[in-house]
Amino acid sequence: MSRSLTVSLVQINPTVGAVSANLDRIAAAHARAAAAGADLVVTPELALSGYPPEDLVRRPAFLARIDAALLDLARRAAGGPPLIVGAPRPRAGDGIRACANVAVVLAEGRIAAEIDKAHLPNYGVFDEARVFFPGPLPLPVTIAGVRVGVMICEDMWYADVARHLKANGAEILVVPNGSPFETDKEGERLAHARARVAETGLPLLYVNQVGGQDELVFDGASFALDAAGEEALRLAAWREDEGMAVFREGEGGFSCAAAALAPEMESWESLYHALMVGLRDYIGKNRFPGVLLGLSGGIDSALAAALAVDALGPERVTCVMMPSPYTSRDSLDDAAAVAGFLGCRLHEVGIGPAMRAFADMLAPHFTGLPPNEAEENIQSRARGLALMALSNKLGPMVLATGNKSEMSVGYATLYGDMCGGFAVLKDVYKTEVFALCRWRNAHRPEGGLGPQGAVMPERVITKPPTAELKPDQKDEDSLPPYSRLDAILARLIEGEEAPEKVVAAGFDADEVKKVWRLLNVAEYKRRQSPPGVKTTRLAFGRDRRYPITNGFRD
Template identity: 60%
Template sequence: MTDRLTIALAQINPTVGALAANAALIRQARAQAADRGADLVVCPELSICGYPPEDLVLKPFFLDRVQAVVEELAAETADGGPALLVGAPWRVGGKRHNAALLLDGGRIEAVRLKHDLPNYGPFDEKRVFEPAGLPGPISFRGVRLGVLICEDMWTPDVAETLAETGAEILIVPNGSPFEMDKADRRLSLAVARVTETGLPLIYVNQVGGQDELVFDGASFALNADHTLLAQLPAFEQHVAITAWTRTTDGWRGSSTTLTPPPERLESVYRAMVLGLRDYVEKNRFPGVLIGLSGGIDSAISAAVAVDALGADRVHCVMMPSPYTSQDSLDDAADCASLLGCRLDSIAIAPAMTAFAGMLAPHFAGRDPDITEENLQSRARGMTLMALSNKFGSMVLSTGNKSEMSVGYATLYGDMCGGYSVLKDVYKTTVYDVSRWRNAHRPGDGLGPGGRVIPERILTKAPTAELKPNQTDQDTLPPYEVLDDILSCLVEQDLGLDEIMARGHDRETVNRVWRMLDRAEYKRRQAPPGVKVTARSFGKDRRYPITSGLLSLLQQK
């Protein structure tokens, strides 16, 4: 009987579909763990193919190649080094499963299948996988390991079954995306499973950006007495070693890795940085283009881009119109200077004149209105897209969640772009995160330390500058009011009376609700962006474009 066991937590950053590259990451982690005496290396959920693979797993040729890569890795474990616990889509009896596979001694030693398939928010595993029955433990070198795959930990059934069938240590491979305050929920659920079973628990989460999702890692391990014995750093790859000893009271572990988790604003900022970095790198863009207006949204987007990619890969463009103030010109220049990135200026007045002349016969007899304002935004969008086509860099959209919620954005104008770091960040949080970045430089940031956003950008009234003396509050409620109402509607699904009980008047709530509903068609055409809240626009919140909701509101 084994009395000692060394288990490595391999917090890696796979790319969906990049099987060879993901296998290389696993090999690298195994080599590091072998040098430190590990017996077993635990990798995240679906680490072979990356998470979430979505409909890739419906393709038989893809599953064939996954199987071949797993068999290659399994053969390599014949070298006497540590075993691997990897995740992969796996066929059993002609059905597709989300599986954890133990590779040891040159072969696939054991397979365990996910029981509880998530089917909410960004998850739709029931579309592509079959749920399995309740699993039993895996025997590994004289120790019975209970494997719970991600969602299997969020309810008690799987852990209870594993404990009842003799598991000694619980191991949880994960693909759990970041959202604000989620780390505390994960830890509390893990503590609940430890309490219920009396067993220690190892939790290994993926790290990295995948489309709109960002995986924050932050893997950990708990002893049976609930003490935190390992906490891996968030938002970065890391291999940690945990040393386990059998005692009269069961297995007890120790580790030298205890990295404090980032606080709330830092975690939001680092999620944006990692999401953008991986989106650009994994899709092989040379850099990004940003329309730098002198406002807060484009300023913090530029700061994130420089921290993610480096100043030499961020190209900012100021596109003044006759309504652009000197303050905006100066603030954009100061921001680009602080960040150290390139700033060009391309005036859109010639485009405005051309469109006005082209459309004049058709607009005869009608006063200027929002149409002419939107033409300015679209001229800027076309300018950025032309630069993108010519030089290859991706346009970074700069709209925030408050604007996207109520449709305060122009289709084919400021909504142009391939990605948005602020898509799920409310305007009030934009200001908070901007102030945080001025006071802190993230450890993995490539940008400068110190202030990167000029103070006037943080203090002046936000404006689109599409007509004289315009501010956002001409059209929208104050952002403190707007964001609270939107949070009630989007994240919490509260009703009218419940929102009014928070101090908001009926007319304002109904107005915001109507704007939110009417803007659905715009959001369907928006670029992907980093998810940071419990309910981002897209897969998290699926509302019809054509809806009778407005008529219900009018009956109130």
């Protein structure tokens, strides 16, 4: 008789450190899978602790709680199918790295096997080599009579782990993951998975987590590949989901039966969901009652407000107009229209009195000096002060609205428009802001709590961007047009190209030199900016780390 193995993929949204809540979520999913007839249940990488746990794994009390939770979960899963759950586990390491990143197999009320992650990523946002001890190349485990080869996340990106599992009798490959979202990364994951299938001839199951964790956001989109490398099953992106992959043995070995494929999202839809989910979970998991943001009538604050309403609902979003003598009537009308479209609260706090107070206070020190950015920045900082005061008094977290283009070249004011607990657009270029606004005006995201239809007037998208800190000010007075600026920045940052290579690609040499200089000197500002959703390969912060004090120039 040919053999089969029915595997439940459990794509969950854990919270780092919330061990009891994660345990309950996993146990409930295991019970549902057992009732549906699963032979094996698979959860994402480090699902019990949440991913990435960072230095929590250095806390003996945290590891002790994980150990107790594993035993509790084993008892609760007894009588049902085996469960593969990710958890940090103590190891005899080097004194600094005292544990491993482990896929724990729970069966018959006990820990039946432990598979340590062999390849520890140590690039970009990942520093697992700093906190985890690497394991040896793994061996297959037998589940329901089938030899299952477990590769934890990064182990799938190397050929040696799958090859070793195949050589030792593996019949199916199972990959628990904590793979953060980046634009275009989904295709890269699929390519690596297909490479492992092609090399081994084995079908593969890939289970990814979903949800936000600080700057990182996970898109789920778990899948199964048959022995030919074709997708047989795909779970939904950007929400918790569960599915059953049925593996059956044939003459050439096991393959995965065709099942439902969740629809794929186009790029702007996926990016919008990344920002919405990242903001929703940052606010929710940190227990903020809502958000408060300055609504200027410009495109960045309009998009940030729309994302907040979609993520949290209009009742948890408060917008504040803070006009100065330089604020145009159009800006006031547009800000009011955005709040009206979204259905959220709108307050008005004029900053004229603060400007006059600072002018009087500083007059003895400014006498005889021409106006410059000092007066402009006072306006921005007065707005930041007002928002922080409202936050302290009312409770919602201040949401910063700056974008990656501005943060790249330092076109932002420390302690002013950079104020906030989270910067939802921090890794989104200005040209992408325009595209996302057009997408949201035409579509309502699945799971979004905002309105159907447009969320901002067309004029918000089409008018020239301006900070309105002095008469007739436009962003292009200080910067190249955003279409050129963003193209240069993408080459310098994500492409890591030398300035001369950017010039050779057809960009103006003086413009490239100016952007490169601004990018370098703004590092001190970026280091003081709030966290924000990572969406690109090189986000500022944990990805791109340049010294502030830096004497090198090229």
